[in-house]
Amino acid sequence: MKLTSAVLLGLATLSCGAAAAAAPSPLLVIHGGAGVERKDFSAEEERAARAALTEALRKGHEALMAGKPALDAVTAAITVLEDDPTFNAGRGAVFTHDGKNELDSSLMDGATLRAGAVAGVHTVKNPILLARAVMEHSPHVMMVGEGAEMFAAEQKIEQVDPSYFRTEKRWQQLQRALKEEVAGQPHADLETAKHFGTVGAVALDREGRLAAGTSTGGMTNKRYGRVGDSPIIGAGTYANAQCAVSGTGWGEYYIRLAVAHEICARCSTCRRPRRRPGRKSSSSACRSSVEMVAPSCCPQMGRRRLRSIPKACIAAGSEWMACRMSPSLRTKSLRCPANDRYAAAVRNIFIECEDFC
């Protein structure tokens, strides 16, 4: 395996000394999006990203330490990342072909299987809060476009002028994409990079409840009301009693493979590790699901492209949370089973990661 790509990924292991012996240790994992290459980041931008990720972890941490549900930690962490212009979610979202910011988000409560999702909103300051309102205050799971904004107004979810979301860096990314499109030769790196930058969080609370959430501005220069995986329950977000996943990467592949649900399905199917000889442990089930995700994409994406898509890393990132039933993961304090370098992520938020293909 060769070191091929960089990813903004935040991790925290939070141990809860005050909890009863049988209570699980609260845990929060956040990501600031796959596909962010170090060369595209100035030192100042990197500092800003690290500061925002730290703040997101702190806010989510506070919620968990106060005994609040995993859902609160996920919402708190994602709200911070949506508010920070560094990430492709909320303020700082990428621009559509028409020069708009179009936001998607979803979250899921693993304890109850309740979920909420919104897509194609232009005025909602924190789409994750609207997704939560859809889950908690409507009989529905998913709302899109103007209808979703009407619901936001009724629910008194903060709305802003669309100009709030604009950042110069994202605007210039669109201009570059448009120029390359006109020239008929989109730059491969940009072609890849324009799919990335989504933020997400997965959490485990003291009561053992899991939750997952994801928020994004989608892809630069997107058209036709394209919706990616982030607001699709089962593709970019899924949580149940054993598993919580937030994805980031090339959304279309996440949808086709139903990646978030596939990982959870594998964890559920094989969740009794080492009791019956010959049956897979949850750890190996999750690892094989990561391997499954990556090669399935290879033929269509081409070798070169895949090398710069740390899809597998993110699936692996999710895997840490996903397999909380696995003793090996618990005792190893979230070290990635396939790659020791991941361990660094527990302390360092900005990490290098392996490409699995």
Added chain:
Amino acid sequence: MKLTSAVLLGLATLSCGAAAAAAPSPLLVIHGGAGVERKDFSAEEERAARAALTEALRKGHEALMAGKPALDAVTAAITVLEDDPTFNAGRGAVFTHDGKNELDSSLMDGATLRAGAVAGVHTVKNPILLARAVMEHSPHVMMVGEGAEMFAAEQKIEQVDPSYFRTEKRWQQLQRALKEEVAGQPHADLETAKHFGTVGAVALDREGRLAAGTSTGGMTNKRYGRVGDSPIIGAGTYANAQCAVSGTGWGEYYIRLAVAHEICARCSTCRRPRRRPGRKSSSSACRSSVEMVAPSCCPQMGRRRLRSIPKACIAAGSEWMACRMSPSLRTKSLRCPANDRYAAAVRNIFIECEDFC
């Protein structure tokens, strides 16, 4: 088990005498939506529904017999049902709270894992054809709203005046729903029925390729740009090399459980029947997935409501196609393993079905 509900469900077993011995028999399964109670249908309406289902089977059958891919059979069958005003898809779709017809559709090619989906379109005559265009002529999987319609225009997919979709029966259903909403006491039957009527198809072609597709007008009196399971890959539609599913029922539960993908995931995990003692056969894996779907919904939906929701039937309907690897299903000519009455469905399109709870 007690007979509790009626469902419009079409099934066909098509044997292909001309094919080589090793080639699979082409197969087409269609449904015209769960939850249609016989008492709500006049004799004339029932005749019309049967005629449309027969025509849909005939068109899909023709495609398969001509050696065309499963995807063509699915598209052909669903196009017929969208054109017929009997079903809640295309012409004859239910009305939103604002008196509009808002259409959703998706399809998936099991052989390549390519997929296409559209949601919230108002002018596209056959949403299933637009979903197919998204799959074949864009790099995306899902498009929504005006953006999707712009893509339809570019792709020369037939568009019509929104009045084309209007039927008096659906309009009256909306009026009744609005009145009951104002009175604050929505009728429970209507509350349940307003989620249903979706159409769908799954097919297996001579080359062994599977495909699935679904199309709907959503739920009567829906608001806020609500999107149900039908256009969500993994919820209402999924297909891979072993499995193809089209769902119909209360969409929110399909999304939360990622029902279509869950069924396929179970078939894939346990697809080596009877070779290893103690491992589940694909037939029992699918059956347990049906059982999983129904009880998971019970606590939240209440006993009474669930009895009138033939969700399990539809999951079972999909199961027939889903588990084509199972010898028992092949030799029994698609008899439902859990209920002999299903066998009648092979000959009679309008069937009674069991509620699994």
